[in-house]
Each structure stands twice: as C-alpha cells, then as structure tokens.
Amino acid sequence: MIQFKQEVEDLLDIKVDVVTENAIHWSMKEDVLNGAIRLWKMIDIKICKGLGF
Template sequence: MKLIRVINDHKKQINSIADKYGVVSIKVFGSVARGEEKSDSDIDLLVKLEEGRSLFDLIGFKNDLEYLLKRKVDVVTEESLHWTLKDQVSNEVVEI
C-alpha cells in the first residue's frame, strides 16, 4: 500500500497528535510525495509549529507519528530547511 494512503487513512489521528504538540501545518515531501517510495522508505514531513513551541514538541510529534505509522519519520520545520532544498521541496509537497 502506498504510504500517502496510509497517511490519509490516519489523518484524524495525525491531526490529533499535531494539536497535542502545536503543529499547525503538515506537508509530505520526498519519495512519498512523489509516489516513488520503497518498502524501507521513511516519511519526510515539513511542518510549522505554533509560536512558543520547542524542539521537545517537534521530537514528541515525530516519536508519536513513528509509533502510529510503524515507520521512520523525518520532520523538519520550514525555518530549518536548507535553502538549497527549498525550491525542490516546495515543488513536490503534499499537504495533509
């Protein structure tokens, strides 16, 4: 099963986890967004945190998603995304 479908099937739980940690925007990028994932692919997420949230919230969000989805999840904020990747990522993101 495609990972984007797995993500969409768990959208309610993902949004609940996002609310818990102050994540206000979640976008998938990378191989999952392009539909090119393999059986061992991770899920790359670009997120935005509400004001006043910390690295601990980001880590908690990541850990809870990995538990829910049974898959490695990489999470980056829009601010921490390296400038050399911004154009590529912005061209392939899928909002959830």
C-alpha cells in the same frame, strides 16, 4: 518536535523526518510538501479508525 516525530512513527509504524518548510531546498519543496500532505491524511485516517469513525 521530537515527541511529535516519535508519536507519528509509533502511530504509522514507519520512520519519518520532521523539518520546517523553510528547511526544505526549493527544488524539493513541492515533492516534500505533497508527501507531508499524504502522510497527514494517513494519520487522520488512523486516528478516525481508532476513534470508531
């Protein structure tokens, strides 16, 4: 998980926290998961641009 965190930070040039879904307090879960989805879309876009798509 540490390697994944470092790779994402290097790719996006931002600091990220990596946790499991069960580690998120129920009151924050929806916001955190929505943020994770947005982050994943950013990663996908950067990878596609890097591959020439």
